[in-house]
Amino acid sequence: MSTTTPAIHRGLAGVVVDTTEISTVIQETNFLTYRGYPVQDLAAHRSFEKVAYLLWHGELPDPVQLGEFQARERALRPLGRTTSELLARLPETCHPMDVLRTAVSFFGAEDPAEDDGSPAANRAKSLTLLAKLPTVVAADQRRRRGLAPIPPDPGLGYAENFFHMCFGAVPDPDVVRCFEISLVLYAEHSFNASTFTARVVTSTLSDLYSAVTAAIGALKGPLHGGANEAVMHMLEEIGDPRRAEEWLDRALAGQRKIMGFGHRVYKHGDSRVPIMQDALDRLVARAADPEATRLATLHAALRRAVLTRKNIHPNLDYPAGLAYHLMGFDTPAFTPLFVMSRVTGWTAHITEQLAHNTLIRPLASYAGPGQRAVPASAG
Ligand SMILES: CC(=O)SCCNC(=O)CCNC(=O)[C@H](O)C(C)(C)COP(=O)(O)OP(=O)(O)OC[C@H]1O[C@@H](n2cnc3c(N)ncnc32)[C@H](O)[C@@H]1OP(=O)(O)O
Numbered sequence: 070m071s072t073t074t075p076a077i078h079r080g081l082a083g084v085v086v087d088t089t090e091i092s093t094v095i096q097e098t099n100f101l102t103y104r105g106y107p108v109q110d111l112a113a114h115r116s117f118e119k120v121a122y123l124l125w126h127g128e129l130p131d132p133v134q135l136g137e138f139q140a141r142e143r144a145l146r147p148l149g150r151t152t153s154e155l156l157a158r159l160p161e162t163c164h165p166m167d168v169l170r171t172a173v174s175f176f177g178a179e180d181p182a183e184d185d186g187s188p189a190a191n192r193a194k195s196l197t198l199l200a201k202l203p204t205v206v207a208a209d210q211r212r213r214r215g216l217a218p219i220p221p222d223p224g225l226g227y228a229e230n231f232f233h234m235c236f237g238a239v240p241d242p243d244v245v246r247c248f249e250i251s252l253v254l255y256a257e258h259s260f261n262a263s264t265f266t267a268r269v270v271t272s273t274l275s276d277l278y279s280a281v282t283a284a285i286g287a288l289k290g291p292l293h294g295g296a297n298e299a300v301m302h303m304l305e306e307i308g309d310p311r312r313a314e315e316w317l318d319r320a321l322a323g324q325r326k327i328m329g330f331g332h333r334v335y336k337h338g339d340s341r342v343p344i345m346q347d348a349l350d351r352l353v354a355r356a357a358d359p360e361a362t363r364l365a366t367l368h369a370a371l372r373r374a375v376l377t378r379k380n381i382h383p384n385l386d387y388p389a390g391l392a393y394h395l396m397g398f399d400t401p402a403f404t405p406l407f408v409m410s411r412v413t414g415w416t417a418h419i420t421e422q423l424a425h426n427t428l429i430r431p432l433a434s435y436a437g438p439g440q441r442a443v444p445a446s447a448g
């Protein structure tokens with residue numbers, strides 16, 4: 070037996086496990102780039118559909134490529150009868166992330182394609198998920214409100230169509246733009262926990278639907294994507310902006326994690342927060358009502374207090390959570406909105422993993438009892 074103790078990297082913190090060409094955080098400048106382009110510029114000047122194309126193909130689409138991409142995405146939006154029936158049978162008490170996870174698993178079971186798992190075949194599946202997931206999320210949100218689903222409108226862009234399916238109306242372009250910015254910012258973030266989950270599943274040569282189903286499970290947790298929902302619950306719990314500091318002191322004394330704050334990679338602030346915070350500020354100004362102002366004041370008070378007390382900065386989920394509330398989405402649907410966007414990054418990574426595959430299988434340092442004899446017993 071070896072006497073040297075191996076270095077343990079709990080949570081794989083700081084461990085570089087592979088290369089990627091999809092995105093990176095440039096620590097020195099605090100820039101996040103997708104295929105080399107700063108996400109701030111993409112969010113300001115490009116649609117979510119163009120960013121999805123970029124993540125999958127490595128380059129932004131020209132007008133012809135974009136036209137073809139949009140036509141295919143729009144045609145794939147409707148759900149089949151069997152999917153709708155299955156989703157209608159799920160308990161209304163189950164979390165919307167469970168609905169989404171079940172839907173993706175079912176798409177996999179329904180897909181007859183005995184294909185070769187080639188990049189082209191996987192890209193077709195990825196586009197199917199991109200197109201159909203919003204239809205699932207919108208129908209589920211309406212079901213919980215006791216409302217019938219609204220079919221997708223192929224005449225509308227991705228973000229507008231989603232509002233149409235949720236609310237039967239498209240809000241003014243400023244609101245649609247803020248939503249689109251959140252989708253661009255959420256689309257990709259290198260080897261985060263859910264993307265790494267998708268890569269682990271893919272590394273066994275399992276299929277794309279299995280990898281995405283597992284990634285949804287990983288994203289659901291409140292230390293990852295589930296935090297955008299948890300932010301809203303936390304703001305509701307605090308209630309009054311004047312209580313923010315006192316609430317924080319009690320929460321920290323109780324060893325609670327403050328949702329929407331902190332990050333494994335960013336220690337001096339999430340590169341995506343300024344642009345999402347700006348979008349949130351515009352939503353608050355546009356709403357111009359006392360409730361939006363109260364929430365924005367509380368949001369800012371807690372951000373200041375966490376920075377002062379703990380020197381911890383907000384992550385993207387902090388402004389995105391409140392922004393989604395002000396857009397009219399139900400709180401449990403916030404993490405599914407993240408899925409609608411991140412499915413682009415997950416599937417780009419699945420393709421990349423398959424292109425240079427090696428089974429992901431780390432080691433553990435055993436800390437249990439030494440070898441011993443099984444006791445003789447009657448059982
Ligand atoms: C899109 C996304 O998925 S972004 C992440 C969303 N998740 C959240 O917002 C949940 C709240 N945040 C957290 O739990 C953490 O910051 C994580 C999980 C995101 C990152 O965790 P790690 O990289 O493991 O950092 P770690 O938990 O070790 O934090 C370092 C220190 O800061 C503290 N800390 C970090 N984040 C928080 C927080 N949100 N609230 C209170 N303390 C925090 C830790 O308690 C720890 O303190 P200690 O050294 O005194 O023990």
Ligand SMILES: O=C([O-])CC(=O)C(=O)O
Nearest residue numbers: 257258260261262333334
């Ligand atoms: O990178 C991470 O660990 C979490 C995150 O911000 C993301 O997935 O967008």
